[in-house]
Amino acid sequence: MRGFVASQDAKVLFRDIRAEAGITYAHHSAPEKKFISESMSGGMALLDYDNDGRLDVYFVDALTVENAHDPRAARSVLYRNLGGNRFEDVTDAAGVAHPGWGMGVCTADVDGDGWEDIYVTNLGPNALYHNNGNGTFADIGAQSGVTAGGWSTGCGFADYDRDGDLDLFVSRYVKLDLEHLPEFGKGGAGMVKGSTGRGADCQYRGVAVQCGPRGLPGEGDLLFRNDGHGRFEEVSQQAGVSDPHHYFGLGVAWFDADEDGWLDLFVANDAGPNFLYMNQKDGTFKEVAFPAGVAVSEDGAEQGCMGVAVGDYENAGRFSIFVTNFAEEYNAFYRNVGTYFTDWSFRTKTAPSSLPFVGWGNGFLDYDNDGWLDIIVGNGHVYPQLDQAKLGASAPYRQRRLLYHNRGDGTFDEVAQQYGPALNEPRVSRGLTLGDLDNDGRMDVVIADLDGYPLVLHNELADAGNWLLVKLRGKPKNTSAVGAVVTLRAGALTMKRLVRSGTGYISQDDKRLHFGLGAATKADWLEVLWPDQTKTRRENVKANEVLEIRQE
Amino acid sequence: MRRGLVFAIVASLAAPALAGAGGAAGQARATGQARPPGQGKLELQPGLKRARAEFAEGRIVEAAQLYRALAEQHRSVQALLGLARIQSGVGDARGALDVLERARQLAPNSEEVLGAQARVALAARSPVIATRALEALARMVPSVMENQYLLGVALMQAGDMPSGAVALEEARKLEPNRALTLVALGFAYNGQKLYAEARPHLLRALEIDGTDVEALAALAESEEGLGELEAAELHAKRALARDQNHAIANLVMGLVRMKQERYEEAREALEKAVKTDPTSAKTQYQLSLACARLGDEAGQKAHLDLYTKAQKENAERLRDLQGAAGTGRGGM
Numbered sequence: 001m002r003g004f005v006a007s008q009d010a011k012v013l014f015r016d017i018r019a020e021a022g023i024t025y026a027h028h029s030a031p032e033k034k035f036i037s038e039s040m041s042g043g044m045a046l047l048d049y050d051n052d053g054r055l056d057v058y059f060v061d062a063l064t065v066e067n068a069h070d071p072r073a074a075r076s077v078l079y080r081n082l083g084g085n086r087f088e089d090v091t092d093a094a095g096v097a098h099p100g101w102g103m104g105v106c107t108a109d110v111d112g113d114g115w116e117d118i119y120v121t122n123l124g125p126n127a128l129y130h131n132n133g134n135g136t137f138a139d140i141g142a143q144s145g146v147t148a149g150g151w152s153t154g155c156g157f158a159d160y161d162r163d164g165d166l167d168l169f170v171s172r173y174v175k176l177d178l179e180h181l182p183e184f185g186k187g188g189a190g191m192v193k194g195s196t197g198r199g200a201d202c203q204y205r206g207v208a209v210q211c212g213p214r215g216l217p218g219e220g221d222l223l224f225r226n227d228g229h230g231r232f233e234e235v236s237q238q239a240g241v242s243d244p245h246h247y248f249g250l251g252v253a254w255f256d257a258d259e260d261g262w263l264d265l266f267v268a269n270d271a272g273p274n275f276l277y278m279n280q281k282d283g284t285f286k287e288v289a290f291p292a293g294v295a296v297s298e299d300g301a302e303q304g305c306m307g308v309a310v311g312d313y314e315n316a317g318r319f320s321i322f323v324t325n326f327a328e329e330y331n332a333f334y335r336n337v338g339t340y341f342t343d344w345s346f347r348t349k350t351a352p353s354s355l356p357f358v359g360w361g362n363g364f365l366d367y368d369n370d371g372w373l374d375i376i377v378g379n380g381h382v383y384p385q386l387d388q389a390k391l392g393a394s395a396p397y398r399q400r401r402l403l404y405h406n407r408g409d410g411t412f413d414e415v416a417q418q419y420g421p422a423l424n425e426p427r428v429s430r431g432l433t434l435g436d437l438d439n440d441g442r443m444d445v446v447i448a449d450l451d452g453y454p455l456v457l458h459n460e461l462a463d464a465g466n467w468l469l470v471k472l473r474g475k476p477k478n479t480s481a482v483g484a485v486v487t488l489r490a491g492a493l494t495m496k497r498l499v500r501s502g503t504g505y506i507s508q509d510d511k512r513l514h515f516g517l518g519a520a521t522k523a524d525w526l527e528v529l530w531p532d533q534t535k536t537r538r539e540n541v542k543a544n545e546v547l548e549i550r551q552e
Numbered sequence: 553m554r555r556g557l558v559f560a561i562v563a564s565l566a567a568p569a570l571a572g573a574g575g576a577a578g579q580a581r582a583t584g585q586a587r588p589p590g591q592g593k594l595e596l597q598p599g600l601k602r603a604r605a606e607f608a609e610g611r612i613v614e615a616a617q618l619y620r621a622l623a624e625q626h627r628s629v630q631a632l633l634g635l636a637r638i639q640s641g642v643g644d645a646r647g648a649l650d651v652l653e654r655a656r657q658l659a660p661n662s663e664e665v666l667g668a669q670a671r672v673a674l675a676a677r678s679p680v681i682a683t684r685a686l687e688a689l690a691r692m693v694p695s696v697m698e699n700q701y702l703l704g705v706a707l708m709q710a711g712d713m714p715s716g717a718v719a720l721e722e723a724r725k726l727e728p729n730r731a732l733t734l735v736a737l738g739f740a741y742n743g744q745k746l747y748a749e750a751r752p753h754l755l756r757a758l759e760i761d762g763t764d765v766e767a768l769a770a771l772a773e774s775e776e777g778l779g780e781l782e783a784a785e786l787h788a789k790r791a792l793a794r795d796q797n798h799a800i801a802n803l804v805m806g807l808v809r810m811k812q813e814r815y816e817e818a819r820e821a822l823e824k825a826v827k828t829d830p831t832s833a834k835t836q837y838q839l840s841l842a843c844a845r846l847g848d849e850a851g852q853k854a855h856l857d858l859y860t861k862a863q864k865e866n867a868e869r870l871r872d873l874q875g876a877a878g879t880g881r882g883g884m
Contacts, residue, residue, distance in 0.1 A: 205712075290840065290844075290852075290856055291840070291841070291844035291852055291856075292844075293841055293844075296837065298807075298834075298838075299833070299834040299837070300833040300834050300836065300837030300838075300859055300863060301833075301863075302863075328714065328744065330745055337813075340844070340845065342810070342811070346745075346747070346777050346778065346779055347779040347811070349779075351745065352745070352746070352747070352748065355744065355745060355746065
C-alpha cells in the first residue's frame with residue numbers, strides 16, 4: 001500500500017543535540033510534587049519570531065508552591081536559532097522571561113503585523129507577548145483583555161467567526177487557592193464539598209500522593225473574540241463553550257471536523273468527558289462530543305486526557321483525533337469517518353503499548369518522509385512517589401517515549417525501542433513540539449521535561465524520502481494562516497495538512513506544513529484552502545525545498 | 553456485567569464455606585420453638601460438642617445461642633467460627649463478618665479464621681475485607697492455589713484489575729490447568745484492555761471445556777479488542793447459542809456490528825445486552841452511539857442518560873471501595 005518504505009535497518013533516527021546546540025534551559029518543579037500545580041507545566045513553542053526562516057524555541061517555566069510569590073524564581077527562555085543547530089538565549093533582550101507561573105503557550109500573529117506573537121497560559125493572569133518586530137516583546141495581555149485569570153492551561157488562536165482576525169480559546173483546569181491547598185495525601189482544604197478529601201483523590205494505589213484533579217473544583221473555559229482593533233471580548237457563554245460543569249480542561253485543537261468551512265473545536269478534559277464544539281456559523285457552537293463518539297473511551301470511561309493531535313493519517317482527506325491519556329487508560333484514536341468519529345484505538349494498534357504510560361505531548365509527523373503520518377508521544381507520571389512504592393503493573397515516574405510508524409494500511413507499529421536512548425531514556429515529558437529546526441526536510445522533535453533539561457531530537461534518518469515544507473503567508477489580519485489547509489498530490493498519495501495554533505499538550509508546533517514525498521521528486525499539485533475559503537493552486541512543485549505561498 | 557461474572561464465580565467458590573448452614577437454617581425455621589441453653593458457666597469442649605449437635609439436628613437458634621455464650625465466656629475462636637457459619641447461612645453476612653473480625657483479633661494468624669472471613673466477605677461483596685484476609689493468607693501459605701485465586705477475584709471485585717491479574721497468575725502457576733482460574737485471568741486482562749494477554753488463557757480454558765460460555769464470551773471480547781472481528785463474531789455466536797441472553801456475548805456482537813457500520817444490527821444486539829445487564833455503562837454508551845448513528849436522537853439521549861447514571865453509580869462504588877482500601881486510582 002505504500003509508495004516508499006524506509007529501511008527497517010536504519011537505527012539512527014533521533015539524536016539529542018541539546019547540549020551542543022547551546023540549550024541550557026531546565027524546567028523547574030518541586031521535587032516531590034506535593035501539589036497538583038507542580039505537575040502540569042511544561043508547554044513550549046517552535047516559532048520563527050524574527051522572520052529569518054529558522055525556527056526558534058520558547059520554553060515555559062513554572063513556579064512552585066514554595067516560591068509562588070516570587071515570579072522571578074522561574075525563568076521562561078527564548079532561544080534564537082542561529083542556524084547549524086546552534087541556539088542563542090535571547091530571553092532578556094526579548095523581555096519574555098517572567099510571564100508568571102507558566103503552563104502552556106500558543107502563538108500566532110495576533111494583530112496581523114506580520115510578526116508572530118506569543119500567548120502564555122499561567123496559574124494566574126496570562127500574558128500576551130506582542131512581537132515588536134525588533135527582537136523585543138511587550139506584554140499586552142491586560143490591555144487586550146486576555147489575561148483570563150485562574151488556572152489556564154491550553155490555548156489556541158483561530159478565526160472561528162471568519163471575520164478575518166484571530167480569536168482565542170483558553171482551557172482552564174482546577175480552581176486552586178494557593179493559600180488553602182489540599183494536604184498532600186489527605187485532602188481537606190480546597191476539596192469539593194461532598195468529596196471525601198481522603199482516599200481516592202489523594203492516594204494512588206495505596207500510596208499518598210498529591211490531591212486532584214478529582215475532588216478539586218474545576219474551572220470553566222474561555223473564548224475571546226477579537227474585535228479587530230486590539231481588544232478581545234470574552235464571549236464564552238454566548239458562544240456555548242464556557243464549560244458550565246467546570247471540567248478539567250487541557251489540550252485544545254481547532255480544526256474543521258465536518259469540512260463545512262468553519263473551524264470546530266476539540267477540548268481534552270482530564271478525568272471528564274471531552275468536548276467537541278461544532279461551529280454553527282453564527283458565532284455559536286453546539287457541543288456534540290458524546291453523539292460524535294469522542295467524549296470518552298470505548299467503554300464509556302472518562303479518561304485523563306492531556307494532549308491532542310489532529311491529522312489525516314489515512315490520507316483519506318479527513319482529520320482524525322489522537323488524545324493522550326493517563327496510565328492504565330489507552331491513548332484514544334478517534335477516526336474521522338465523515339459526520340462522526342469511531343474509537344479506532346485498538347484497530348490502529350496504537351492502544352496496547354500506551355497502557356502503562358501517562359501520555360502528554362503528542363503529534364502526527366512523517367518522520368521518514370514516506371508520505372504517511374506517524375505519531376510520537378511524550379510520557380511521564382505525575383507522582384514521583386511511585387518510585388518508592390512497588391506497584392506491579394504501573395509504570396515508574398520516568399518513562400520512555402512512544403513512536404508509532406504508520407504502515408499505510410490504517411495500522412501502526414510501535415518502534416521507539418529500535419532507536420536508542422533519544423527515545424528510550426526515561427524522562428518526565430510534558431510539552432512536545434514538531435518542526436524542522438535545520439530546514440533539512442526531516443522533522444525534528446523538541447520535548448520539554450517537567451524536571452529538567454528538554455530533549456532536542458534532531459532527525460538524522462539516513463534514508464528518509466523526499467519532502468516539501470510549505471510556509472503559508474495569509475492576508476492580514478491572519479498572516480500566520482491559522483486554519484488554512486493544504487492538500488498535496490504526489491504519486492499515488494493525496495495528503496492533507498492543517499495550520500494550527502495550539503498543538504499537542506499546551507504547546508505550539510512549527511506552523512509550516514511538512515509533506516513527506518517518498519520516492520516522488522515533485523508534488524504533482526498542491527492546493528491551499530485559506531481560512532476565508534479562497535484557494536491557491538500550484539502544480540509540478542519541485543521536491544526538497546521550503547516553499548512559501550502568499551495569499552493574494 | 554464483568555463484575556456480575558466475578559461475583560458469580562466467587563459465589564460458587566464461596567459456597568463450600570457455608571456448607572450445611574443454609575439447609576440447616578431451613579430446617580431450623582421448620583422446627584419452630586428454640587430451647588434455651590443451660591444456665592450458668594458452660595464447659596468449653598462439651599459446649600462446643602453440644603452446639604455442633606444442635607446444629608446437625610437443625611436446631612440453629614439453639615446452636616447459635618450456645619456458640620454465643622461460649623464465645624463470651626471463653627473467648628473461643630471455635631465458637632465464633634461456629635456462630636459466623638450460622639449467621640452467614642441465614643443470610644446475616646454483616647453479622648458474620650463482625651463475629652469473624654472478633655475471631656481474627658483473638659487469632660490473627662489462624663488460617664481457618666482468615667479463610668472463613670475471606671469467603672464470607674466475598675460472598676457478601678465486601679472485597680476490601682476479603683482482600684485483607686486473603687493477602688494475609690497468601691503470605692502465610694503461598695502454595696495454596698485457592699488463596700491466590702480468591703485474592704485475585706477479590707482484587708478484581710475491588711476494581712484493582714492489575715493486582716488481581718498478578719494474584720491470578722500466581723494461582724495459575726500453582727495449578728495451570730484450572731479452567732476457573734484461566735477464565736478469571738482472561739477477565740482480569742480484558743478488564744485492563746490487555747487483550748493479547750487474555751486470549752491464550754481463554755483458549756486454554758476452552759481446550760479444557762469447550763462449552764464454557766463465560767470463556768467463549770470472554771474470548772470474543774478479547775478478539776474484538778484485538779480487531780479480529782470475524783473470530784469475535786464466531787465465538788460470540790457460540791456463546792449465544794448456549795445462552796442467547798448472555799450480556800458480554802451480545803455486547804461483543806454489538807461492538808462488531810458498530811465497527812462494521814451495521815448500526816441496526818448493532819442496536820439490536822446491544823439492546824439484548826442491556827436487557828440482561830442494564831447497569832453496564834459500556835453497553836449503554838455504545839447503545840447511545842448506535843442510536844446516534846441511526847439518527848434516533850431520543851434513543852441516543854435516553855441511553856446517554858442511562859449511561860451517565862450507571863457511570864456515576866459505578867464510579868461511586870469504586871471510589872468507596874478504593875477509599876476503604878486506600879488504592880485510589882489518582883486524578884488524571
